[in-house]
Amino acid sequence: MRTYFLSIGLLIFSLGQVAAQRSCYYTEHMGQQLSNNPSLSVEVDNIENFIQRQLTLATSSRLVGTTTIKIPVVVHILYHLPDENISDEKVYGQIDMLNKCYRRTNADTVNTPAVFKSRAADCEIEFELAISDPLKRSTTGIIHKYTPVSYWQANDQMKFSDQMGDDAWDSRFYLNIWVCNIRKVAGYSSVPGDVAAKDGIVIDYTIFGTNSSSGYELGRTAVHEAGHWLGLRHIWGDADCGDDFVDDTPKQRSYNIGCPTGSRITCNNGPAGDMYTNYMDYSNDACVNLFTEGQKTRMKALFALGGPRYSILSSHGLNAPLNSETPLPDEAPRWLHPQLYPNPATNELILDVAYDIRWVGKTLSVFNANGQLVIQTTIKSKIQKIDIQKLRPGLYIISARKEDDSYIKQKFIKL
Template sequence: MSENDAATTPARRGCGTMPVHHLLMAEDPAYAANRVQIENQAFAYETGTEATERVGLTRIPVVVHVVFHTAAQNIGEDQVTSQIDVLNQDFRALNPDIDKVPEVWKPLVADSRIEFHLATHDPQGQPTDGITRTQTQATKFNIRTNAVKHSSSGGHDAWPDDRYLNLWVCPRIFDPNDPNEILGYAQFPGGPAETDGVVIGHQFFGTTGTASAPFNGGRTTTHEVGHWLNLLHIWGDDDNGCNGSDLVMDTPNSGGPNFRAPNFPRLSCSNGPDGDMFVNYMDYTDDKSMFMFTRGQVARMEATLDSARSSFNGA
């Protein structure tokens, strides 16, 4: 695959969140310790032994760092705002395709009461449109070095992670240990402030401009922001086995990721008659095939907003 705008859109979704997580677990003891506390809180909320006291909406300021090599990769404001619109629809269960959720799972569909908006003030208090633009000599960025998140390596430094959701949009993303194209990746709560946020390839961001089918519905960012709020992949990341778990009780056990546009039901792990919840944002299906978060997943988000990301309550 070429390293320029002519690069073909991958045939199936690829996410770099788990390799980044494993690297941090191995190299950052503080992250590993934080993850234990965060997961304990998530378990308490998801099982109902604790509950959020958050009322109303949580509105999260977003800064989009556009890092581009060519003029075409310097995406326009319309493409950025189209992505913010999708986030708000998806996290509020207001997406126009939500009626495509199979009937058996419609009672599980949940509104996270989270909304996103482009930041109106920068870290120094100056007015901003919520978009930074950085031309770079880099044609692709390694998930294992987080180069896109540092101005010293051709990217852009993060804004304070307790005040902003940092979204980096860049030419291409790769993992040297994986031959497949990476659409995006996130850092789970509890990690270093200077690398906190979400990274998306420009071809998979928003619904217009350079966004390319079948990933031009904005759902790559929905998926990765789900990780940023502490959601796991729905199959549990156990290499196509049936022993993994996303630690959410209302998502069915499944044998691995689902790709493209499966037909309902898609059975695995003796989970008939309804099968895998491939319509969930945390699976690997195409943008047109994912439509929902569940109540259990929202409970995990609430635990995150009451702990590791509590600075956004009242934002």
């Protein structure tokens, strides 16, 4: 049996290899998570051993006792600018594309090279927006939430409300997808086995859904990231002729970009060559069109009894809601910047930072017109009172700064 330990070594070795095209951040993210949390590698090993045991048992459909798996999905749309608040129609388009690719009903499957056609699989996995939330209330499965964060790093902060992101729904029962501005990164998936609060996939808003930016306009990034969420590796195994733990995908030297044609022979994989049309390569959206039977078996193995996705099969997310209470919609805050009032003031000033609770805990300074510090305190609440009774009449400046280099600098007059 292939051991996962070896692959982690190769993975760390390959971290310097930055994805140039699809810019999936899965491998780098996995390396970071493993170095931050040594116990995760044990869990990752356990999952790999579980998958390998399942693969020796039976065919994928027997493994899970059901033909088609339906995965309840919740999409968390985090927007700072209006463009980032993508429409529900965009989400429907993406879900549709996920289903087409995983059921192999998309029209461009005709482009699968003849040599690989017999290995191409209907994965018998489907995705559906949840209609019941974790409290069994009615839901569209789509959350639109304003955030004061203008862009995100691929470091999971978007998965936490106290970081101005949005908390995951119980990931034992839902696939969480966060759609937000992650700039140069197209997307990434959590590492199967990582903590539940981080479980899910993150996709940049520009390439979520179809008809997006050129080259990645067919929603295949979400197909690729869902593949990682379902235990798939990059087809080149994240190493020079690496192993993706799937028997019917050829070894290949590295990732492919653009839209290759003909046979590209690497790692003695002739005559068929690289499977650059596989969703787990980096080729353009219009040029990827298959998962293999081996990849399907690997994905479905996760749903076997005792597997990391087994609990999805008992989700209530697609059952009729039992609770008629409707959650209140998330409202954008009244202010999108700090408010300081009254101004001028006599005894007390109010600093309203409700739009971004990350200000709570930060140091607040008040300077006089000569630049001398006259008050220093900690912001203790979203609506912070500042006692200015002892200040002499005149002009003052209030100032604070937080880690992302955003700052407050406002003048006020003490009467």
